[in-house]
Amino acid sequence: MRTRIIFSLKNRGAYVPFHHQYLLAQVIKGLLIFGPEKGFLDFNQYNFSGLKGQTKVSRKGLHYFSAKVTLVFACPDKAFMDYFLARLFEQKEVIVGNMHLVPEAIEEEEPVTISDESRFLCISPIVVIPAAFNDESGKKFVSPESDEFSDLLYECTLSRMEALGKFTPEQLASFYKFQIVPDHDYIQRLQASHKKFARIYPLYDNDVKFEVRGYTFPFTLYAAREVQQFIYENGLGYFTHKGFGMLDVANNDSIHRAPQHDVTYA
Numbered sequence: 001m002r003t004r005i006i007f008s009l010k011n012r013g014a015y016v017p018f019h020h021q022y023l024l025a026q027v028i029k030g031l032l033i034f035g036p037e038k039g040f041l042d043f044n045q046y047n048f049s050g051l052k053g054q055t056k057v058s059r060k061g062l063h064y065f066s067a068k069v070t071l072v073f074a075c076p077d078k079a080f081m082d083y084f085l086a087r088l089f090e091q092k093e094v095i096v097g098n099m100h101l102v103p104e105a106i107e108e109e110e111p112v113t114i115s116d117e118s119r120f121l122c123i124s125p126i127v128v129i130p131a132a133f134n135d136e137s138g139k140k141f142v143s144p145e146s147d148e149f150s151d152l153l154y155e156c157t158l159s160r161m162e163a164l165g166k167f168t169p170e171q172l173a174s175f176y177k178f179q180i181v182p183d184h185d186y187i188q189r190l191q192a193s194h195k196k197f198a199r200i201y202p203l204y205d206n207d208v209k210f211e212v213r214g215y216t217f218p219f220t221l222y223a224a225r226e227v228q229q230f231i232y233e234n235g236l237g238y239f240t241h242k243g244f245g246m247l248d249v250a251n252n253d254s255i256h257r258a259p260q261h262d263v264t265y266a
Contacts, residue, residue: 001081002074002109002233005088007101008067009053015063015237016097018212019201020050021124023096024071026204031087044077045164047235049123049246051096061097069101072109072123072246076164076233082163116177116227118221119250125201125214125263126237128152138212139200144182144219153237154178160240161230175224183218190217203242214244218254 016023028048032040056064075081085106088094094101095179128149142149158175161167190197197217203210221228235245 001076003081003085004109005071005073005085005096005103005109006105006107007069007071008104009064009069010055010093010100010102011098011100013063013069014064014097014099015058015061016051016099017061018057019125019199020061020097020118021048021201022203024048025242027094027096028084031084031091035083035087037083040080043077043080044241045234046073046080046084047233047240047246048073048243050243064099064140068104069099074233074235074246078266112232114225114232114249116223116225117230117246118228118232119218120221120232120236120247121218121250122216123246124244125199125216127201127212127214127239128151128156128237129213130238131203131205131210131212133208133210138210141198141213144180144187144197144215144217145184150178150180153180156237157227160234162229164230164234167226173225175227177223179222179228181222183220186218201244203239203244204263205242206256212239212244218250 028046032043049072051064051069051071053064053069055062057063057066073081073084075084089103091103094103127138128142129138129140129152142152157178158172161175162172187197196214198215200211201214203212221231223231232247232249234240236247237245239245
C-alpha cells in the first residue's frame, strides 16, 4: 500500500538539507514514540520518499516555494498505515528542518502491475551495505554494473522477505533470479558532466549518527514478479524505514489516484 500525503507549506521559501530523509525519519519516530499504541514502537516495515514540491537550490539546501508539498509513504500493514496516518493528522503542523507543514489530504496510489522485468526510478537513494558502529564499510563504493552490487541487494531483499513471514521456504528458494542492470547511458552522462549518482548520506539510529553510501539511478530489474512487487511496496536495500530505497516504476502515471484513504483509527 502506497499513499501520497499532501501538506500545505505555511512558510514558502523554507528549506531542508538536500538529503533530508533523517529529518523525516525523526518526525515519524516521534509520532510513534509519543503515540498511544506502544506495539508499533519497533515496527519498521515501511518506506518513504523525500519531500516533493517546487524547489530552488542554494548553499543551505532545497528551498520550497510551492503551496503544496507531498510525501510518498508505503507500508504493507494496513493497521500500521491507518495508525500512522491518524497520528500524523492529529498534528496541527509538522516541522521538518525549518519548514512548517500542515497535513491536508491523503491519496492512495493505485496498485501497479509488475512483471519479471521492470524498469525502476529511484525516489530515494539505495543503500547496498549496512552501516555499523565505528566502521567505515558502509561508505564503500560498489559499481552498480558489477555482480557484487546485484548480489548484495539480492541477499538483503531475500532476508527482508523472509523476515516478513509471508513467503514459504520453497517460495524463497525459487526466487533465485535477481539481476540489476543500470541505465549505462545515464551513468555515462552523469560522469561526463562530473555529477554523482553515488553519495554519502547521514542517518541516525538510537541517537547515533551513521554514514552510508546511497545510489540514485534508473535501472532494470530481472527477478520474479513477487520479488518485484515486494521491492516496489517495501523499498530496495537497507534502511528503508529510514527513507532509503524507495522506487517508482518508469512511465508510471503518478497523477491517476485511487479514492482518498480513510485515516480513522480506533
